[in-house]
Amino acid sequence: MDKWTQQLHDKLAEREVAPPDDLWADIEAALPTSAASNGDKPLAHSVSLRRWAVAASLALLVAGGGYLLWPSSTPELPTSASQRELSQAEPVEPIAPTESQPHREENHGDWLNDSSAAEIRVPVPVIRPSSPLMAQNSEAPVKDSLNEVIEPTSTELPASSVSELADNNTPIQQPSIEREINETIHQMEKEIASLSSTSHKDISVNLYASNGLSDMQRANGVRMADELAARYDFEKYLPHSTVRSRGAGPIYLYGYEERQKHHQPIAFGLSVSYPLSTKWLLSTGVTYTRLHSDFASIINGTSISQEQTLHYLGIPLNVQYRLFHLGGLNVYLSGGAEADYNIKARLESMGVTQHIDRDRWQFSIQGGVGLQYDILPQLGFYAEPGVKYYFDNGSRLHNFFKDKPTSFNLQVGLRLNIINNE
Amino acid sequence: MRRLYDRYSKYAMAIGLRYIPNRDDMRDVLQDSFVKIITNIGRFDYRGEGSLKSWVSRIVANQAIDHIREHERLLFAEEMPDDVIDPEPDVGEVPPDVLDGMIGQLPANYRVVLNLFVFEQLSHREISQQLGINENNSAMLFFRAKKALQKMMIEYKNKQQRI
Numbered sequence: 001m002d003k004w005t006q007q008l009h010d011k012l013a014e015r016e017v018a019p020p021d022d023l024w025a026d027i028e029a030a031l032p033t034s035a036a037s038n039g040d041k042p043l044a045h046s047v048s049l050r051r052w053a054v055a056a057s058l059a060l061l062v063a064g065g066g067y068l069l070w071p072s073s074t075p076e077l078p079t080s081a082s083q084r085e086l087s088q089a090e091p092v093e094p095i096a097p098t099e100s101q102p103h104r105e106e107n108h109g110d111w112l113n114d115s116s117a118a119e120i121r122v123p124v125p126v127i128r129p130s131s132p133l134m135a136q137n138s139e140a141p142v143k144d145s146l147n148e149v150i151e152p153t154s155t156e157l158p159a160s161s162v163s164e165l166a167d168n169n170t171p172i173q174q175p176s177i178e179r180e181i182n183e184t185i186h187q188m189e190k191e192i193a194s195l196s197s198t199s200h201k202d203i204s205v206n207l208y209a210s211n212g213l214s215d216m217q218r219a220n221g222v223r224m225a226d227e228l229a230a231r232y233d234f235e236k237y238l239p240h241s242t243v244r245s246r247g248a249g250p251i252y253l254y255g256y257e258e259r260q261k262h263h264q265p266i267a268f269g270l271s272v273s274y275p276l277s278t279k280w281l282l283s284t285g286v287t288y289t290r291l292h293s294d295f296a297s298i299i300n301g302t303s304i305s306q307e308q309t310l311h312y313l314g315i316p317l318n319v320q321y322r323l324f325h326l327g328g329l330n331v332y333l334s335g336g337a338e339a340d341y342n343i344k345a346r347l348e349s350m351g352v353t354q355h356i357d358r359d360r361w362q363f364s365i366q367g368g369v370g371l372q373y374d375i376l377p378q379l380g381f382y383a384e385p386g387v388k389y390y391f392d393n394g395s396r397l398h399n400f401f402k403d404k405p406t407s408f409n410l411q412v413g414l415r416l417n418i419i420n421n422e
Numbered sequence: 423m424r425r426l427y428d429r430y431s432k433y434a435m436a437i438g439l440r441y442i443p444n445r446d447d448m449r450d451v452l453q454d455s456f457v458k459i460i461t462n463i464g465r466f467d468y469r470g471e472g473s474l475k476s477w478v479s480r481i482v483a484n485q486a487i488d489h490i491r492e493h494e495r496l497l498f499a500e501e502m503p504d505d506v507i508d509p510e511p512d513v514g515e516v517p518p519d520v521l522d523g524m525i526g527q528l529p530a531n532y533r534v535v536l537n538l539f540v541f542e543q544l545s546h547r548e549i550s551q552q553l554g555i556n557e558n559n560s561a562m563l564f565f566r567a568k569k570a571l572q573k574m575m576i577e578y579k580n581k582q583q584r585i
Contacts, residue, residue, distance in 0.1 A: 001543075005568070007513040008521075009540050015518050016432035017439055020449050024427055027456045031423075304426060306464060347464040352423065354464050 031352060206271040206285070206382075208413025257298040262400035265409070266290045271316065273415070279322050287314040289340060291399050307348040310359060310399055314340035320370065328374045334384055335367040345397070360393040362401055372415060384411040423460050431456070433475065434482045436522070440537050441486035443526025447493070448486075455485045483542055487534055487553075494530040511575040524574040532567035539564050 001009070271285025289312040297304045318336030325331070342359035368386020375381055387408050390401035400407070435452055442448045459481055466477055513521070525533060534553065538544045539560075544552070546560040553560070 001540075004510045004513065004572075005540055008571075009543075011513050012436070012440070012518055012521060013541055014433070015436040015522070017436040017522075019431045019435040019452055020445075023431070023449060023453060024424065026453050027427065027460070030453060030457045031460060304463070349423075349460070349464045352460050352463070354461060356464060 205416045206273060206283070206413050207269075207416070208271065208382075208411050209266070209268050259294075259296040259298065260398060260403075261294045262398075262403055263292040263294075265400050265407075267314075267411075269314075269316070269413075271318075273320070276319075281320040281322075283316070283318045283320065283336075285316060287316055287338065287340070288312070289314060291401070293399055295398075304349075308356075308397075308399070309344075309346045309348075310342055310397070311344040312340040312359075312362065313343050314338045314362075316366075318366070330370075330372040330374070330380075332370045332372070333367075334370050334386065335365075337363065337365045339363050357397075359397045359399070360395045362390060362393050364388055364390045364401075366409075368409075368411075378417050380415040380417070382413055382415055385409075386411070426460070426463070427456055430459075430475070430478045434478055437479055437482045437537075437541065438486050439522055440525045440541070441483065441533055442489060443523070447489065451485050451489050452482070455482045458485065479542065483537065490530050490534060511572050511579060513575075516575050516578055520578060521575075524571055524578070527574065528567055528570055531563055532570060535560055535563040536567040536571070 267287050267289040269285055269287035271283050271287075273281045273283035275281050291308075291310040291312070293308040295306040295308065316336060316338040318334055320332045320334045322330060322332045340362040342362070345356045345358045347354055347356045366386055366388040368384045370382055370384040372380045372382035385408070387406065390405045390407075392402065392405065431452070434455060435448070438448045438451050438455070439445070442451055455478075459478060466474070516524075525536065528536065535549060538549045538552070539546070546557045546564070549555075549560040550557045
């Protein structure tokens with residue numbers, strides 16, 4: 001570019017001319033409708049998420065309630081006087097059959113053995129309404145939407161079941177019957193032991209929600225591109241600078257900053273567990289995960305913000321190893337892998353929503369400790385704090401998985417044991 | 423988005439007027455440009471304000487060129503360049519709005535090539551690729567645009583001296 005052309009450029013390149021006054025109104029009208037509802041978007045997402053949570057909890061209550069009601073209508077339920085007494089005495093601690101007084105609050109509690117107990121037609125409605133774990137439900141460090149999944153179980157189910165239990169728990173003072181009961185329980189124990197030593201074919205279904213335990217945010221200076229830095233005349237524009245010389249290393253643009261915040265991933269899922277042995281379980285299912293990130297480019301105090309939302313469907317494959325059980329509480333280790341497919345990617349730039357290129361397959365491995373409390377033999381509440389590692393899938397998308405590949409998370413859920421009565 | 427518009431609309435308007443001197447037409451071009459900018463900003467790889475500004479500039483320029491293609495004759499027949507004007511008039515002696523008006527009076531093909539070369543700082547190879555002409559044609563059009571502009575500047579200067 002010759003000198004005259006350069007002068008022409010310098011004279012007019014930064015020139016500004018006021019546009020027509022009402023032009024912005026026309027631009028707004030021509031923009032996609034999503035721009036008009038900018039402020040409502042986050043609320044809409046929140047409501048949508050809650051609807052999912054409520055729908056999931058209702059579905060679980062309907063399915064679980066139906067399942068729980070079903071055994072009570074079977075003809076095997078005790079109807080005669082002796083059978084009724086047997087039923088009332090069931091909460092007796094199986095390990096101490098000689099005790100005279102039944103331990104009504106003792107849970108047979110083994111997450112696998114409970115199912116077996118039910119298989120030999122000894123329904124054991126064991127409830128712990130005052131369980132510490134139950135009390136902590138509403139205080140779990142998860143989003144409100146997650147609590148909505150859990151709360152109905154922590155309040156309604158125990159309450160109704162407790163009243164039923166209270167009706168049936170009148171102490172009975174009949175030693176002969178107790179001996180009969182103890183013998184029966186002994187027999188049960190043997191049968192349970194024999195069943196446990198083989199393999200259980202009872203499948204459990206889990207409805208769960210999980211999220212990470214921390215957000216991820218960072219702010220970066222914006223580095224001047226090397227090719228631009230090479231063309232920049234530092235001596236002319238920064239004559240007094242002592243550090244801004246050619247080849248002095250990375251140069252960051254003054255007044256420019258990029259910020260990004262990755263919110264906790266939120267996940268819901270349905271999984272099916274299949275016992276391989278008394279100690280080992282294999283589980284798989286489907287998981288929905290939502291990632292939300294905020295990006296902001298600060299240009300001399302002016303911020304251009306963007307919100308990115310990614311929706312994934314994942315298939316987890318986990319194994320669980322049961323460590324021990326204490327009362328109604330089971331403790332186990334869990335580990336496995338998951339493959340997540342990005343079903344939808346969306347970017348909202350200051351009110352304008354657009355679809356962006358989807359992320360690649362995201363693979364991860366995970367491990368954790370699980371705590372399960374059996375509310376009923378067929379229904380348990382569990383929490384799995386754990387750690388998850390997301391492999392870099394090589395995509396250009398910035399998200400929680402990329403910026404925090406190793407993260408702690410908490411999964412909470414309800415486990416429905418489908419008992420095989422055959 | 424309103425802040426983005428407030429920050430760059432005047433700059434974009436000035437760019438557009440160098441391509442399309444008619445303000446009514448320019449209004450349509452500017453509106454279409456900002457709709458495009460706003461709906462595509464998510465795909466823009468932000469590398470500082472300079473990059474954002476040049477991106478805005480390219481969108482407005484492209485939108486303006488499309489408009490010219492649709493509404494004006496954009497001929498790129500090769501012609502032999504005239505002689506160079508010597509000495510070249512001083513750009514600093516002509517006010518910016520007058521200069522803008524002069525550029526606006528140039529034939530459409532001159533305007534487009536001059537704008538792309540001087541303000542978008544494209545090479546003649548890049549201009550030829552964008553407009554579908556050959557490289558020499560681009561250089562020749564720029565040369566003629568420059569000469570025509572310089573003539574107008576000299577006439578303006580003479581007129582000012584007479585006043």
